[in-house]
Amino acid sequence: MISFSWQVQSSRDNVHLYDFHIVYSFSYKVPVLYFQGLQAGGQLLTLDEIKKDLPPHSLQLLNESKWTFITREEHPHLSRPWFTLHPCGTSDWMKLLLHKLGDKDRSLQYLPAWLSVAGQAVGLKIPLKLYCSS
Amino acid sequence: TLGPRVGYFPLLVSTIKAHFSSSLPPGVDTVWFEYKGLPLKWYIPIGVLFDLLCADPERPWNLTVHFRGYPADILSPCEGEDSVKWNYNNSLKEAAFIITGNSKNVMNMSQADQLAMWESVRKGDLNSYMNISTKLKLGPFEEDFLVRTSSLGSRQGSDEPESPGSVKPCRVPVRLYVRRVQEDLEYLEDAIPVSDWESVSYINRPFEIRKEEGRRITTLEHALETLLPEFFGSKPTARAAGPEPAAATPDSAPDDSDTTPGTPRDREPASASPQEMDVAKRARVKLVRIQGMALGLDTPFLWVANNLRNPECFLHVCVYIGA
Numbered sequence: 229m230i231s232f233s234w235q236v237q238s239s240r241d242n243v244h245l246y247d248f249h250i251v252y253s254f255s256y257k258v259p260v261l262y263f264q265g266l267q268a269g270g271q272l273l274t275l276d277e278i279k280k281d282l283p284p285h286s287l288q289l290l291n292e293s294k295w296t297f298i299t300r301e302e303h304p305h306l307s308r309p310w311f312t313l314h315p316c317g318t319s320d321w322m323k324l325l326l327h328k329l330g331d332k333d334r335s336l337q338y339l340p341a342w343l344s345v346a347g348q349a350v351g352l353k354i355p356l357k358l359y360c361s362s
Numbered sequence: 363t364l365g366p367r368v369g370y371f372p373l374l375v376s377t378i379k380a381h382f383s384s385s386l387p388p389g390v391d392t393v394w395f396e397y398k399g400l401p402l403k404w405y406i407p408i409g410v411l412f413d414l415l416c417a418d419p420e421r422p423w424n425l426t427v428h429f430r431g432y433p434a435d436i437l438s439p440c441e442g443e444d445s446v447k448w449n450y451n452n453s454l455k456e457a458a459f460i461i462t463g464n465s466k467n468v469m470n471m472s473q474a475d476q477l478a479m480w481e482s483v484r485k486g487d488l489n490s491y492m493n494i495s496t497k498l499k500l501g502p503f504e505e506d507f508l509v510r511t512s513s514l515g516s517r518q519g520s521d522e523p524e525s526p527g528s529v530k531p532c533r534v535p536v537r538l539y540v541r542r543v544q545e546d547l548e549y550l551e552d553a554i555p556v557s558d559w560e561s562v563s564y565i566n567r568p569f570e571i572r573k574e575e576g577r578r579i580t581t582l583e584h585a586l587e588t589l590l591p592e593f594f595g596s597k598p599t600a601r602a603a604g605p606e607p608a609a610a611t612p613d614s615a616p617d618d619s620d621t622t623p624g625t626p627r628d629r630e631p632a633s634a635s636p637q638e639m640d641v642a643k644r645a646r647v648k649l650v651r652i653q654g655m656a657l658g659l660d661t662p663f664l665w666v667a668n669n670l671r672n673p674e675c676f677l678h679v680c681v682y683i684g685a
Contacts, residue, residue: 255568316456
């Protein structure tokens with residue numbers, strides 16, 4: 229499992245802390261993004277509050293694309309409900325992203341490519357370093 | 363109230379509310395269920411919760427119903443029947459994906475079929491359920507470890523490349539619930555109750571049936587070893603290979619004993635240390651319960667997968683481990 233955190237200034241006095249976990253799904257054989265947001269005081273953010281923190285193009289992607297939508301699922305390791313990008317479409321759009329690559333490149337590029345789409349849907353800015361490093 | 367083993371608690375709410383209506387205070391109710399202090403996860407089938415939490419089966423099962431104070435930090439939100447139906451359909455799609463490589467057969471169900479299937483689950487009507495589920499062709503899993511899928515030659519967007527007439531090794535959707543009990547537990551009624559969900563390990567992982575040298579029938583034990591290596595063996599392949607001559611290798615030598623469910627196979631005498639280790643690891647497994655039955659580890663896995671799965675095509679297995 230890969231985990232990282234992200235801070236968002238939601239308003240002048242308010243900072244929201246986001247936790248992201250990338251977990252492998254044995255059922256769908258793809259990575260799955262789990263996330264949750266917390267207020268400064270530790271209370272969980274609702275989905276509506278999270279959507280307010282997202283940039284407009286993320287919201288558009290979530291609303292219009294049939295491949296990326298957020299649902300509530302139990303976190304596989306933490307036994308608590310988290311939000312997740314549903315994995316059922318992942319292998320379809322990953323095939324489109326990677327179809328021109330050979331096998332070796334495909335395994336190197338898989339996670340950054342996946343993150344470039346999944347990250348967009350939840351408003352993550354992926355540092356360019358991730359794509360440049362081998 | 364009689365709750366079907368393959369049903370879900372929120373579906374019983376209307377019956378329960380009617381029963382308690384005279385004693386409820388005014389206001390909005392958010393119903394949740396609790397057993398010995400543990401809020402019950404509403405998307406786990408009733409029978410699975412019973413098998414997991416009620417070590418010594420209580421009949422009737424004494425639960426507490428709450429109408430207020432929904433524990434939102436422990437339970438994901440539930441908007442009644444719709445949430446359960448959504449969860450059921452999601453699980454069915456996941457099972458279809460696991461078995462056939464895509465969820466198309468479920469996504470392409472007609473509205474009428476979807477409705478009829480849900481109604482059959484809601485009512486616990488096995489006949490109606492069978493009428494519709496057979497159309498999905500999500501089984502049965504066959505002895506030669508292959509599953510015939512509904513449209514072999516014409517699948518787009520499936521997980522693996524497909525050639526006409528090819529078949530895939532079969533993947534069985536499994537959900538495991540591992541409960542830790544006392545290492546020296548002798549009687550189930552003495553098991554410490556589960557007080558929080560952190561003490562239960564939930565593993566949602568398909569089991570892929572592969573033919574192996576020297577193994578004639580895949581047993582329940584073999585499936586559990588693969589899915590729970592940390593409880594059943596230090597390395598998943600430890601039992602399959604080894605320097606010992608074939609005759610002394612524990613359990614991977616074929617034998618002629620009856621393989622109908624529940625018939626124990628004769629153990630070979632423990633002479634080598636790997637055999638002793640296996641016996642010790644097996645002793646940690648106190649109980650394997652599926653659909654209310656305690657199954658022997660020698661039970662053929664395919665029989666279990668075909669006969670004991672839930673309507674959403676998942677096999678739910680409760681394992682009690684001494685720790």
